Amino acid sequence: MHERSGTIVSPRITVATGGRVLRQVRHDPRTIALLLAVPALLLTLMKFVFDGQEQVFQSIGAPLCGLFPFIVMFLITSITMLRERTTGTLERLMTLPMSKLDLLMGYGLAFGVLAAAQAVVVCLVGFGLLGLNAPHGTLLVGLLAIFNALLGMAMGLFLSAFARTEFQAVQFMPAFIFPQLLLCGLFAARDEMAPLLEAASWLLPFTYAYDALERAVSPQPLGSAIVVDVLVVAGATVASLALGALTLKRRTP
Amino acid sequence: MPDRAVEIEGLEVIRGGNPVIRSISLEVDAGSVTGLLGPSGCGKTTLMRSIVGAQIVAGGRVSVLGRPAGVSELRSEVGYVTQAPSVYRDLTVRENLDYFAHVVGVGSGRVTETVEAVGLGGYEGRIVASLSGGETARVSLASALLNRPRLLVLDEPTVGLDPLLRSDLWRDFHRLAEAGTTLLISSHVMDEAGECDQLLLMREGRLLRHCTPDQLRRETGERDLGRAFLEVIERTGDA
Numbered sequence: 001m002h003e004r005s006g007t008i009v010s011p012r013i014t015v016a017t018g019g020r021v022l023r024q025v026r027h028d029p030r031t032i033a034l035l036l037a038v039p040a041l042l043l044t045l046m047k048f049v050f051d052g053q054e055q056v057f058q059s060i061g062a063p064l065c066g067l068f069p070f071i072v073m074f075l076i077t078s079i080t081m082l083r084e085r086t087t088g089t090l091e092r093l094m095t096l097p098m099s100k101l102d103l104l105m106g107y108g109l110a111f112g113v114l115a116a117a118q119a120v121v122v123c124l125v126g127f128g129l130l131g132l133n134a135p136h137g138t139l140l141v142g143l144l145a146i147f148n149a150l151l152g153m154a155m156g157l158f159l160s161a162f163a164r165t166e167f168q169a170v171q172f173m174p175a176f177i178f179p180q181l182l183l184c185g186l187f188a189a190r191d192e193m194a195p196l197l198e199a200a201s202w203l204l205p206f207t208y209a210y211d212a213l214e215r216a217v218s219p220q221p222l223g224s225a226i227v228v229d230v231l232v233v234a235g236a237t238v239a240s241l242a243l244g245a246l247t248l249k250r251r252t253p
Numbered sequence: 254m255p256d257r258a259v260e261i262e263g264l265e266v267i268r269g270g271n272p273v274i275r276s277i278s279l280e281v282d283a284g285s286v287t288g289l290l291g292p293s294g295c296g297k298t299t300l301m302r303s304i305v306g307a308q309i310v311a312g313g314r315v316s317v318l319g320r321p322a323g324v325s326e327l328r329s330e331v332g333y334v335t336q337a338p339s340v341y342r343d344l345t346v347r348e349n350l351d352y353f354a355h356v357v358g359v360g361s362g363r364v365t366e367t368v369e370a371v372g373l374g375g376y377e378g379r380i381v382a383s384l385s386g387g388e389t390a391r392v393s394l395a396s397a398l399l400n401r402p403r404l405l406v407l408d409e410p411t412v413g414l415d416p417l418l419r420s421d422l423w424r425d426f427h428r429l430a431e432a433g434t435t436l437l438i439s440s441h442v443m444d445e446a447g448e449c450d451q452l453l454l455m456r457e458g459r460l461l462r463h464c465t466p467d468q469l470r471r472e473t474g475e476r477d478l479g480r481a482f483l484e485v486i487e488r489t490g491d492a
Contacts, residue, residue, distance in 0.1 A: 016355030024343045027380065088339030092396070095305050097328040098356050251309045251323065253268055 009101045017106020021080065022113060035076075035118055039068035040125040047130045058132060062217035063186060063210055065126045066141050069115040069149035070209060071177055077111055077156035078169045085160075094250045103248065104241050107157060108150055115149030116142070135219045144216055144230070148209045151233050154240035155205075161247035180206035185214065205236035258283040258404050258435035259304055264313035266299050266458075273299045275458040276313070281437055281451070286430045288449030289439040290482065296458040297439040298336065301406050304437065305333040318403055329357060332402035336409045338393035340381055346392050347377035350399065357400035364399065371395045372421060387414045394422075398429075405429065407438045411445065423448045443479035454482060461485055 025031060043061055050057040084090040093103060119142045126132045127141070134141050159176060163169035183190070183201040190201050201207045212229035215222060259281035266274035273296050281287050289297050302308035303315050306323020315322035318330055340349045350364045368374055371391040376384070381392055394410060407426075411419045423445070426436050430450075438449070446452055447466050454462040454469075462469065462485055466478060475481040 012358070013356050016352055020341070020344070020348070020352040023348050024341060027343050087342070088335050088337055089341060091307060091335065092333070092339040093356070095307060095328060095331070095333050096353070096356050097325070097358070251307060253309050 009099055009105065013098050013102040014105045014109065017103055018109030018113070021107060021110035024080070025110075025114065031076075035072060035114060036121045039065075039072070039118060039122040042068075043122060043126050043130060054131075057130075058217070060186060061126060061130070062132045062134065062141070063213035065122045065132070066119070066145040066148055066213040066216070067181075067186075067206075067209065068122055069118050069145045070152035070206070071173070071181075072118065072152070073111045073115055073149040074152035074156040074177060075170065075173050076114075077107065077153040078160035078163065078172060079166060081107075081157050081160040082163055082166060082169050090248070091252075094248065100245045100248045104157065104245060108153060108241075111153040112146055112150055115146050115153075119145035119149075132217070133219075134217055136216050136222055140216045141213065144209070144212050147230060147233050147237075148213075151205060151209060151237045151240070154237045154244060158240045158244040158247065161244070177206070180204045183207065184210035186210055205233060208232040208236075256283055257281065258285075258318060259437065260314075260316040261304075262314045264300070264303060264315060265311040266296070266303060266308060267311045268299065273458050274303065274310075277458075277460045278313075279453060279460055279463055281435060283435050284430060284433055285450040286426055286436045286438065286448070287451040287453060288446050289437060289453045289455065290443060290446055291441065291455035291461075293441055295455045297441075297455055298408055300455070301333070301408050301437065301439060304404075305331055305406050307333070329400055330403045332397035332400070332405045334394050334397045334405075334407045334410060336412065338389045340389065340392050340396060342382040342389075343380065345378050345380055346373055346384075349381060349392055350395055353396040354399050359399050367395045367398050370398065370425065372418075387418055390414065402434070404435045404437070407436065409439055409441070411440065411442070419445075443477075443482055446478040446482075454485060456486060456489075461489055 043064065046061050047057055123138050123142050123145070127134050127138045155176070159172050160169055163172060183193070183197060183204060184207045185201070190198050190207070193201070208229040212226050212233065215226045215229070257280045259279070261280070262278050264274050264277045265272065277300065289300065291297055299308060303310055304317060304322055306327065317327055320327055341352070344352070346368065347364070350367065351361065354361065354364050368377060371394055373388065373391055373395065376388065381389055384392070390410065390413070394407070397405065411422055414422070426438065430436055440446070449466065452462065452464055452466060452469060453460060464472070469478060469481045469485070470476060473481040473484040475484055
């Protein structure tokens with residue numbers, strides 16, 4: 001009924017928001033360098049740590065190519081969003097004719113692009129140079145990496161609402177990501193864990209992110225299970241975004 | 254356009270268990286420059302936030318341009334500049350304004366115009382973090398001017414600015430008012446009161462007076478508006 005009522009998504013504002021976030025990152029070249037180089041360097045380090053244990057390197061390194069973007073985007077999003085809150089820009093945006101979804105999707109766009117760039121580098125290094133195998137194609141790993149990055153972004157967005165300082169926000173990484181990393185099956189088979197832990201792992205979205213990647217890099221034929229994994233990851237992303245939207249308030253006490 | 258840009262009736266705001274706005278009723282004339290004055294912590298910012306619809310209120314009615322404060326239709330009609338500049342410090346002046354221009358739906362010609370209007374011509378390519386406090390404040394002001402809002406709510410826009418810049422800004426405010434914009438401007442510096450058409454004097458969450466600068470001088474017999482304000486406080490007797 002009303003033009004620019006601020007409740008309907010506007011592609012113009014969504015794209016502008018994504019562009020703005022990317023411009024903020026562009027003004028910080030060191031962050032870009034870290035973003036692109038660190039996962040590849042860690043993977044290289046891992047190659048040497050597991051020297052002569054090709055099977056171990058494959059089973060940990062290959063899925064990690066698609067999990068790095070999750071971890072990194074979680075961190076970067078929570079800091080970016082926290083800054084948006086503490087500098088008053090979020091409050092300004094909330095008084096403008098812009099919907100919350102424009103902001104969330106703009107973030108998704110920007111961090112999706114960054115995740116894609118990160119995934120390209122880490123996959124080229126891992127599968128191209130370090131001898132990891134992706135029997136179902138590197139592209140599949142790359143796509144899963146972007147999905148996972150969007151999940152990391154959505155969770156970071158939501159959880160950043162509970163951090164009042166950047167010190168707190170960075171602590172959320174070990175607090176929320178490490179347990180998921182430990183339980184997802186990457187370091188220990190889930191069916192060999194204590195029943196309680198295995199049950200808990202079923203409830204954590206990261207488990208499905210890992211499961212999809214594990215299937216994507218294993219020589220067995222791809223079943224329909226990977227579709228279920230991707231759907232769970234996508235569902236958790238949407239749920240986190242919805243929770244994140246609830247933390248964006250136009251009126252505050 | 255209604256004669257009143259803002260109408261408030263019996264506004265109550267409670268923050269952290271304490272009453273911050275106590276039963277305020279007031280009207281702001283459309284097209285006026287209205288000064289909201291009072292000591293720090295008297296509730297000026299809370300009152301302004303209630304008008305732009307960013308504040309959860311405990312009671313009363315706030316109507317802006319004929320609609321309840323905070324409704325989505327008002328978001329393109331009301332401009333709000335917070336006391337701390339709310340812009341992206343890691344972006345350039347131009348990038349900031351281009352982004353806000355996209356959000357409010359105006360073109361890049363308007364960005365250039367606004368940059369000139371706040372005296373930031375030549376600064377477009379500068380990263381905001383490298384600007385002085387006054388320059389940063391003007392980037393924040395420019396962001397709110399982009400879509401020519403009908404009501405501009407400015408929280409201490411001249412704080413920390415040198416006298417020359419301050420008088421420049423006041424000239425801009427009058428120019429905007431002549432063009433039909435209603436301005437509500439808070440300040441804790443009484444010497445700016447003389448620049449306003451109407452004054453709202455606040456203290457401890459209450460509205461002490463709503464008058465013109467001349468009325469205040471006449472009523473108190475003080476030429477100096479700062480002294481006149483003190484006189485009003487003494488007379489209200491709750492000091």
